[in-house]
Amino acid sequence: MPDLLLELRSEEIPARMQRRAAEDLKKLVTDALVERGFLYEGAKAFSTPRRLALHIAGLPARGEAVREERRGPRVGAPEAAVQGFLKSAGLASLDEAQRITDPKKGEFYLAVIERPGRETLDVLAELLPEIIKSFPWPKAMRWGAASAQPGALRWVRPLQSIVATFGPETETPEVVPFEVGGIAAGTVTYGHRFLAPGPIxxxxxxxxxxxxxxxxxxxxxxxxxxxxxxxxxxxxxxxxLDLVEDEGLLEEVAGLVEWPVVLMGSFDAAFLDIPAEAIRATIRANQKCFVLRKSGSEDLAPAFILVSNLLASDGGQAITAGNERVVRARLSDAKFFWETDKAIRLEDRLPKLDNIVFHEKLGTQGERIARIAALAKELAPLVGADPALAERAARLAKADLVTEMVGEFPELQGLMGRKYAALQGEHESVCAAIEEHYKPVGPSDRVPSDPVSIAVALADKLDTLVGFWFINEKPTGSKDPYALRRAALGVIRIVIENGLRLKLSEHAFDAYKRLVSAVTGEETESAAFPRIFNSSDGNLLAFFADRLKVYLRDQGARHDLIDAVFALPGQDDLLMVVRRVEALQAFLETEDGKNLLAGYKRASNILRIEEKKGGRAYDALPDSALAASGEPAERALAEALAGAAATASQAIASEDFAGAMRALSTLRAPVDAFFQDVTVNAPDPKLRENRLLLLNALRAATRAVADFSKIEG
Structure with missing residues (x-):
């Protein structure tokens, strides 16, 4: 079957855009073909710094004929409806439509639309120019004299040539006949700009x-x-030597060259006095080069790997020498920053943070540091940290933001602070917390485990979350400019993976009080806090619940069980929420759990109908004496409910969630027997009401564990 080859050659495409652009090209073309009924066997897209290419294998030479029946309005319908039908069906008049009789709906018009199969070459010539003209580059430009014309072609960089051929393997393929921006599709491309610049x-x-x-x-x-x-x-x-591998840099460098030539450069070993992270950041950011380690060691070697796009006649000596000169200059700057920063203690830098605005509605970095330090000191005993060390670490945690090194390389924040703190003799836990309080910064990032780091990290993230909720700057849709989802997920991971018992509402309220006092200069009343943390819609607790779902879903937990647990009041101890969800999921995977859930659903449905019908709630306790005089299954359920509810409540109080589930499992048999042997809607009103109260008692017993109404199934 015929194949399509498409190449769009241009000036250099930024490396960060190439892979996405190749995938966009494949999706846009294949989607357009499938939409028109042209199926294919396979497709693959490619990118280099100067071209996007697409190969689609196994396209038919011609599309299949299409026959479609389109139902129109009733005979005698208003003229506007008739004209709309004719236009959509491509008919000139109602004479071209059929009249069909439906026994139920009467007589109506039917259009039978038959479209002959089109040549694939013609379809490609129609859709490819439109895709190229509307291609979704993050940034695009116009160029040349035609750029001033309306509708001028926009491309990431000036487009230079287009190759577009279509045909079977055994025959000479045809050129897809189209042109875009004055460039006609053809069969000529060009190789490497310098090594093979001729036409191909x-x-x-x-x-x-x-x-x-x-x-x-x-x-x-x-x-x-x-x-x-x-x-x-x-x-x-x-x-x-050993290569220090860097996937992100490797991806970027592969997008900078079409013919990679790997070379090695060196620098003065005296620069190794600079922290290794700073050397790596300097060489990576400025020269897109890889650093090297001494074999079998974590120590850097005074050498680096560079990737050239040229196969030079001198073996790359001039290219290497040029890179060495730039690296030497950059490392000289880094050494100057390092030596300058070491001369000033971190605490002496803090006054500068008083002049840096964190957010116009949330005050300066200095004010924020004061809040974080106070909250870290309060959290410290709860996470096993020394309060004085936690407060000290929080005070110094942001000081490196005003150092020369972090000013040049923002990605080193925290890490350079740790090194400067160690040089001035700070406690090891304080040094660690300065670096680790930003963690985790992603799902694969490690979670801090040192108690001081935990206290400062939690304080930092809680202050951020409460602050932006206070000023109503919450994430919306895919937009999260302040990384609040990441902050909430960080709190969750720190708490759960360190097995911490914390009441989020209490510590969020502490952060809230300090925030309001700092921002407004007034004391706050606790009555105002629920608007932020535990009201019904858009509150911070619900936000934590959503983030917890994301975390637990990755661990294999069900989102509906998380909803069922969070629906209970006071569920702000994340570790206990997780353990309760785990116990509930294990219970519902058993036959007892599945059958009890089914019994709960049946009882709940009966109660909902009766409560709506009677305009009242059956929320009182059942009459045990009346139940004892009823059917055997009725007596058995009343006795089982009394025992199970008490046992489950005791187990929940002692945080034995598995024990609570075992208590509920004893209800499975009596619930089954009740629905099998007992008529709830008894003729006797008192007996009927008591049986409804028994069902409510079942509903209440399960609520000791979770809100079963939130559970699917």
């Missing part, structure tokens, strides 16, 4: 990819990454 005639994908290889272009970005990684490892090994 291509016809189909296999010829195309081989021709590019000969012209010093590796089309596949993953293959370029593989070449860079293996050549870098081999070159480092040959010099007795």
């Amino acid at each position: 005639e291509v016809r189909r994908f296999d010829d195309y990819i081989q021709a590019l290889e000969r012209a010093k272009v590796i089309l596949d970005a993953d293959r370029r990454k593989d070449v860079i990684l293996h050549d870098a490892r081999d070159l480092a090994f040959a010099r007795g």
